[in-house]
Amino acid sequence: MIASSFWLPPDISTHGSTIDLIIEYVHWFMAALFVVWGAYFLYCLVRFREGANPQATYRDTKAKPSKVAEVVVIIVEAILLVGFSIPVWAYYRSEPPGADKNPLVVRVVAQQFAWNIHYPGPDGKFGKSKPELVDESLNPIGLVDGEEDANAADDYVSVNIFHMPKDRDVLVRLSSKDVIHSFAVPLLRVKQDAIPGMEIPIWFKAEKTNEDAQEIMKRSFDLPASPEGDDAETFVKENRLRVTMAKYGSIETGSTISMEDLKTLSDANVTSIEMAPGYPVNIQCAQLCGLGHYRMKGQMKIYEPADYEEWVSTRDDDEFFDEDEFDDE
Numbered sequence: 432m433i434a435s436s437f438w439l440p441p442d443i444s445t446h447g448s449t450i451d452l453i454i455e456y457v458h459w460f461m462a463a464l465f466v467v468w469g470a471y472f473l474y475c476l477v478r479f480r481e482g483a484n485p486q487a488t489y490r491d492t493k494a495k496p497s498k499v500a501e502v503v504v505i506i507v508e509a510i511l512l513v514g515f516s517i518p519v520w521a522y523y524r525s526e527p528p529g530a531d532k533n534p535l536v537v538r539v540v541a542q543q544f545a546w547n548i549h550y551p552g553p554d555g556k557f558g559k560s561k562p563e564l565v566d567e568s569l570n571p572i573g574l575v576d577g578e579e580d581a582n583a584a585d586d587y588v589s590v591n592i593f594h595m596p597k598d599r600d601v602l603v604r605l606s607s608k609d610v611i612h613s614f615a616v617p618l619l620r621v622k623q624d625a626i627p628g629m630e631i632p633i634w635f636k637a638e639k640t641n642e643d644a645q646e647i648m649k650r651s652f653d654l655p656a657s658p659e660g661d662d663a664e665t666f667v668k669e670n671r672l673r674v675t676m677a678k679y680g681s682i683e684t685g686s687t688i689s690m691e692d693l694k695t696l697s698d699a700n701v702t703s704i705e706m707a708p709g710y711p712v713n714i715q716c717a718q719l720c721g722l723g724h725y726r727m728k729g730q731m732k733i734y735e736p737a738d739y740e741e742w743v744s745t746r747d748d749d750e751f752f753d754e755d756e757f758d759d760e
C-alpha cells in the first residue's frame with residue numbers, strides 16, 4: 432500500500448488496514464476525477480472560446496461524453512460505498528465486542544484539557560461518580576469512595592495515560608465533563624467525538640505494543656558536527672526522542688538524548704544514531720475545544736498481555752499521573 436508507507440502514520444490496529452485501503456482508493460479516484468474534469472475544463476475553454484462562438488445560443492446540448500462521465504462516477508462511487516465502506520463498517524463498527532471476547536472495558540472522560548481514564552478494577556464494575564466530588568487534582572472524575580459504593584473500591588483512574596494490552600479487544604465508553612471533544616488515536620485509526628451527557632462506545636484492538644511501534648517509527652539522525660555549541664543544543668532540544676538501539680556504548684536504550692550523550696557519542700566517533708518517539712502512540716483531541724486544546728494530549732501504553740497484567744498488579748493507586756515520565760516528550 433502506498434498510503435500506509437508514504438503519507439499515513441503507521442497502523443498498529445487490527446481494523447486500520449481496511450480503513451487505509453479505502454482512503455487510498457478514494458484518493459486515486461479523486462486523482463482520476465481531477466485529471467478528467469480538468470481536461471474537460473481545458474477543452475471547453477478552447478472549444479467555446481469567444482472567437483469561435485461570437486453568438487451565445489440557448490439550444491440544448493446533444494453531447495454524450497458528459498453523460499458517460501456521470502454514469503462512470505456514479506458506478507465508481509457505488510462500488511466504494513457498497514463494496515468497501517459498508518462492509519468495513521458492518522464488520523468492525525456495528526457490534527461492540529461481546530463478553531465472549533473478554534474485552535477490556537474502560538471509561539474515558541474527556542475534559543478541558545485532559546483525558547481521564549477510568550478502569551473498573553478486578554471486579555470489572557465501575558464505581559459511581561458524582562459531580563460534587565470532582566477535585567481537579569485528586570479526583571478528576573468525582574469517584575465515590577469504596578465505603579459508599581463497593582464497586583468503586585478497586586477502581587483506578589489515570590490521567591492522560593491509557594494502559595492497555597495488545598491482542599485484546601478494548602471497549603471504551605466515551606463521555607465528556609464539559610464541552611465536545613474528540614478521542615483520536617491515529618496509530619489505532621480511532622476517532623470518536625466525546626459529547627457531554629452521552630456515553631458513546633468505541634472499540635479497537637492493537638496488534639502491536641509501544642516497543643513495536645517505536646521499532647517501526649525509528650529514524651536515523653545525523654549528529655551535529657560538534658557536541659557543544661548552538662547546533663548541539665538545538666539538536667537536543669528539537670529531538671527529544673528516545674534512543675532505540677543499544678549499541679551506543681554507555682547510552683541506554685530508551686533514554687532521551689542529552690548533551691552529555693552527544694559528548695559520549697562524539698568521543699566514540701559515532702556520527703548518526705537511531706531514535707524513535709518515547710511515547711509513539713498519541714491520544715489527541717480532534718475537536719477544537721477551547722484555548723488549551725493544543726495541549727489536550729495523552730499517551731497509550733500498549734503492553735504485551737503479560738506485562739499489562741503486571742502493570743495492573745503493581746500500579747500505584749495514589750499516583751495516577753507520572754508527570755516526570757510524561758515530560759520528556
Ligand SMILES: [Cu+2]
Nearest residue numbers: 612716720727
Ligand atoms: Cu478537547
